Each structure stands twice: as structure tokens, then as C-alpha cells.
Amino acid sequence: MNTSYASYTIEDFIADDYFIQSVKHPAPASDAFWADFLAKHPSQQENVRRARLGVEQLSVAAKHEVPFQETPAIWSQIAKELEEPPKRIVEIVLNFWKPALAAASVIIALGLGWGWYKSAPKGKYEQLISAAKSPLEEVANTTSTNLTVNMPDGSHAILKPESKLSYTKSFTGNIREVYLSGEAFFDVIKNPNKPFFVYANGLITKVLGTSFWVKAYEADKQVTVLVKTGRVSVFAQKNTQNPDPETNGLVLTPNQQVVFGKADERLTRKLIERPVILLSPQELKQFSFTNASVTDIFTALEKAYGVDIVIDEELMANCTLTTTLSNETLFEKLDIICEALEATYKVVDAQVIITSKGCN
Template identity: 35%
Template structure:
């Protein structure tokens, strides 16, 4: 098992029976996933090997000679563009084609690309969907994925202090620790985001065809791949929304829209249009979709702490346990409108003093306190 630490070429992985079993059956007896996430460069190589292996299962297809020739030109144009963007890609392609054992896989991959090209170029549709899976596969940071298969929203705290209220039937992929000068996460479904401010490190949410950029604000994104629209609704701050760069064939239509509080954007897949809503109260669909977290006020003036905790419970759908007898006479005046959930809790605990602290475990929050000063 230690031999894989020396793997430097795609052939090393493809010749490994354990690796093939993991990719094809998802049976991870040798902890390939954990090993992959230990190193970002390694993760990139593993992903390339995985895609080649999966390509072996592409079914054969029958195309005319003219179709094959056109597809060949299209495929090699893609390869040439990738060579410009990625160092050494050309030598990698040549090595794969010169390897006798892999020539079959390469041929099957080519015909898979041909079949994909043929379907794309011979099926008339105005609807183009960039999937969550495609977006995640473009990232090699070793992402953590959280899926909400329950009927209740789940709170996720990110390494920078930002929080995400992930709705049912939704997924979020994010790095354990944000590195570099950008923060990127990937959403499938619906989530309410509260982003920790960091002007030097903008935050990006990739959700199907759109990318939302923020510095520190709160907003909701609804991006289910099986629905006709993608929506972004801003509660506080400012966001910028643009089309995803993966839509290269529609680059001429790429747009960028700035949204302010109580404004929204509806991206319509049919026709690839961006519709900006400057007052969400005038849009019946959006007005009915606004949840507690977007309606409740977090401006408190001499309000009992018990009531503040109740407001947080209603907004985030969490359960807060705290010592009622010690905090029943405590009141606070504070503004928590533009803070992620962890920051809200920190401010409350600091205001109470007396060694007050909190602990989060999923949707359960425990407050420890000796009472207010």
C-alpha cells in the first residue's frame, strides 16, 4: 500500500487493482479518499486517473465519417486549449497514446467525447446546465462535501467563520481550510450564506451556471439542477453575479449583475437570460419564498438574552441549551444583522462575560455561563 506514495504517472494508478476497484465500485478498503485529500497536487493526478478509468465504461456509438472528422477537430481544439492552460499537458497526452496498455482506454475516451459532441451538436435546445459535479471536478483542493438528506435545514460553519444554512436536498462542497487569496465553495440546491468579512480574500459561490462573488454579506442562492431557474437574493451587503466560465460557447452572452439588499437575480436557463429584481416584495414568487432568517431582525435594544436566543433558534432552525436560571435577568443591546452565526454567538458570549462560552455540534448549540455581569 505504501507503493502508491511513489506514484507520479497516470499509468501507476490505472495499473493498480485497488485503485480501479475504488473508482468503479466506490469500495474504499485501502482508504484512497483519505490518502488523496492529503495533498492537492496528488488529488489532481488522482482525479485525472479516475476520469480516464471511468471513460473505459463509455458505450460504443455509430457515427458517419464526416461526424467523426468534425468531432476530431473539436476534440483536439479542446486539447490544445488545455495545453495552454496546463503545463506539460502535451507530454502527458503523448505519453498516454504511446503506452500500449492505455491505447484502448484512450480510444474509448475519444469515442466517448465524439458521442458527447454528436449529442450536443445535434440536439436542439436552448437550455444548458452546468452541473455541480462538473464544477467540483474542476477543483483540486481536496473538498469536503456535506449533503442534507433530511427534511430540516442544517447549519455548516466554514474555516473562516462564515456560516451556511443548507436546505433539504442540497449539497455543499468546501475546503477544510481556505488557502490562497480566494475562498471558493460549490452549491447544489439551496443555501443561505453569511460571509465573514475579508476584503483581501473574496468569497465565491459556484452554483451551476452562475458565480456569486462577495466580500462580507448575507444572501440566499437557490440552484437546483432540475429546476428552470437559478435565484440569488441579497439580505445585507452587496454581491456580484456573473455567468460561469465553463459556458465557453456562450461567452459572448456573459453578464455581470450587482445586487444590493432586498434585490434579487433570476437566471433563466431557457434562453440564458439574467433578470434583475430591484424590489423582491413586488415579485410574488420571491416574496413567498423568504424564510425566517431573511425576515427576522437582529437589532436588539435592551432585549432579554432568552429572547435573543429564541430569535436565533427561529432563524437558523437550531436548538440552544443555556442556563435559564443564570441568564433570566440578563438584557443586551447589540447589532447582529450582518454577522455569521458563529460571530453572533461570540458577541453575545463576550457581552455576557463571566466566562460565558458556546459550543456548536451540528444544529445543537450549548451555552455555558455563570450569568451576566
């Protein structure tokens, strides 16, 4: 067993006998070894994942036949897609895999396998569940109504029709992981010591305990996450090569959503279409204003909806209004206030920006 895996590249893992055997013939001891290794070296997670897929493809590829002389050219193309040195990869295949798998027959299948993998959407559901390290429980909603899925830790998901959800049969270890294709509302039991991760078509949502929606149908060009309570962290799956991928993501709070474009892998934060009041009816009774400063009114709206409202306080220092926080939606309230003040507003990155000429 090699002790220098921390510095291994993808090609090194593919050529390593112990790694190959661990993938082809998993056992409790090897599973424990790799779990411990990845816990200590999280930066190697992507290399190990891709190497594992490579070994699995190589194993399947033994069933195919292809002329041996075609292998170097095909591997060179694969190498370009993997961003690894072609010469070294060809050497690995010819030297390590030829005796066991007839390397010539391996290459064309690998070319097809990796070509499909690279062109497929990142984090596709079937890929994710096939690469999962622990046994999964899958629930598919083939009905026309919502389906409640109860998970091992007491968390639950409301699964929409034509949606699938997979999760580990027992949430052991340091994290809780689920995989979604379609749409679901999650209500997650709080556990600061064991984060909850949702993998959905290239987007990862991490929470400690909260409720939120995820919409991630395979055919859609976008993945959307909407927050009802608490906070969630979202980031693109491609950033998992970063030791701290959350630094490249966004943190969402109630009444916020993120839209993730699968093609450009861009994250865009927005307000949800109809922000809801986050205060209790008793708290809302306190928000009745008579000839009050608009600064106080906007502050109350911020508290009620959890939304940042940006104004020029000096310019609007003399502006006053009489109003209450009644049954109108947030945007209806903003329309009423801005019309009274001859002001305008727009939403930028989930913030409301008020533009006004001030008041005499």
C-alpha cells in the same frame, strides 16, 4: 516540463506528457505548479479545465472497445463541439494515445462523455465538485428542516431540505470556494483579501463579506440570488474565459435579486417581492412628513429601502404630501403616494419609475 503553456490550446494540453501525468497521477509538486501557473495566467483556466476533463475521460475510456475505423468520424464530431480543428485532434489521439489506451476504444467513450458534458447544464453540481482541485467536505440535507453548515473561516450557510453544499476543508489560498445544489442562505465573514465564491448551476456569485440567498435546484430552469446585506457580484460561468468575467455580470445590493436563465444564460435584475426597510427604528422616526415635497419623500424611500426611484423633479416640483414611513410595504407606500398624486409607477431593472402629470 514545457515552459510555453501560456499559449497552449486545449489540444496542446491534452497532448502534453507532463499535463497528462499531472492529471492521471496528481502530486504535491505538480499541483503546486499548475496552481502557480493559473494564478499567473488566469485566461488559461477554461482551457486547462476542459483539457483536464478530456484526459480524465480518456483514462476512463480505456475500458471500452470500439472499431478503430470509426475513430476519425467520431473525433470530428467531438471536435466540432469543442470548437477545435478536427484534423489536429484526430492526430493527437492517434499519435499520443493509441499505444497506451488503444485509441479506437477511447473515442466512443469520449464521444459519450463530451456529448453529455456539452448537453448538460453549465456548472452542474456533480461536474463542479469532480473537477475541484482541493479535497471537499460535502453536506447533504436529507431532513425536512433547515440545516446550519459552519465553514472553516467562520462563515455559515443555512441549507434547505433536499440541498447539498460542498466546500474546501480549509480555505487556503487566495479565494474561498463553495458549490451548491439546491437552496441556501449564506452569511459570509468579511475578508477583502480572500473573496468568497458560490458556484451554482451555471451562475457564480462573488462576495467579500455579506449575506444572501441562492436558489439553484437542478430541476429548475432558473437560478436566483437575493441580497440581504452588502453587495454581491454575479456572472455566468461561461464568461470565465474572460480575464475579468465580472465585467459581463451584475452587481446586486440589498432588496435586489438576479434571475439567471439556464437555457439562454441571461441575467435579469429585479427587486425582491417584498423589499425590507434597511434603516433602524430610531432612524425611521425621522421620516415623518407634513406638507412636504414629494421629492423629499421619494428620497427618504430610496434611503429606507436602498432602491433607486426615478421621477421628473421639474414636473413634480409643486407636488406635496403629508405622510410617514409606517408599516406598509414599499409597494403599498408607492400605491398610496401615487394614488394621491394621480401618478403611476413601474419597476424596471430594479428601479422604480414614477410617471406623473405634475401638480398645479
